[in-house]
Amino acid sequence: MFAFQDFIKSARDGTLAVAAVLLFVASAYAQSDPLPSWNDTASKAAIVSFVEKVTGQGSPDFIPEPERVAVFDNDGTLWVEHPIYVQLAFALDRVKVLAPQHPEWKETQPFKAALEGDMKALAASGEKGLVELIMTTHAGMTSSDFQKIVTDWLASARDPKFKRPYTELVYQPMVELLAYFRANGFKTFIVSGGGIEFMRPWAEKVYGVPPEQVIGSSIKTEFRMQDDTPTLYRLPEVNFIDDKAGKPVGINQQIGRRPIAAFGNSDGDLEMLQWTTMAGAPARLGVLIHHTDAEHEYAYDRDTEVGRLDKALDAAAIAGWTVVDMKADWKHVFKD
Known part of the structure; x- marks a missing residue:
């Protein structure tokens, strides 16, 4: 006769077997999901659907691999930009380092404001003051x-709110997205208003984007021989501003192809998204990252001087761009 204890053991073994199968299925799903830090929302679905359409053989929207170009803004799209841009934090620290050589800065704007940490006075100096800085x-x-100064600073600097290196304050969902696009035959480019030589020393290590695929603002440089060594010397003159209407110009100059996907977070990215998506067929993707998570990062859009999202947010509704709600669409912001 089938003993009661045998029945219990059989039931227990069956339960364990079912649990093991469920665990295996869950694990397999997690491994197959290329965007594990994203919630299963409409935003994720729109991005995945686009990638599947343009990469699927036989799809009416199929795009050959050489034409799969995706461009990403940096500040506020790939890493934190509040309360001030990271490169501005770098510049303010550089003022303090250089101040002993310039005693006149104590009474000269915008350097006086930078030394005193007076952001209101610094903002009042306007674009002219910031450019001078x-x-x-x-x-x-x-x-x-x-490059060495930037690398050394990033190794030691800490964000005042999160107390972590800035290179750890990159958005994990976006890092996954970059890898997902590359795994599907895309070339991923950073197109930022930030300095090109400020980003290039670390972009490959942090984002997997090599230096030649970084586009940004630049100052003029000239070739010089120093102690029989060929060098490029940085001059205090603006060469190119890769922001707003400058972004499509920079893309055209350095990539030579119109992107089929563009990701931004502010009005500074409006023209880049327009240039990318308003070209008709084949399929195009425009995405805005909307900062809505005050608990884990920041919440801001129209009423901020840093990363203002106003005109582009209105344009998104008309153009059909995907607006990613950080709080609703992401499981977490930074890598633990």
């Missing part, structure tokens, strides 16, 4: 020297 702190050295 950048030119003074980013020029007068070789490109190699500047």
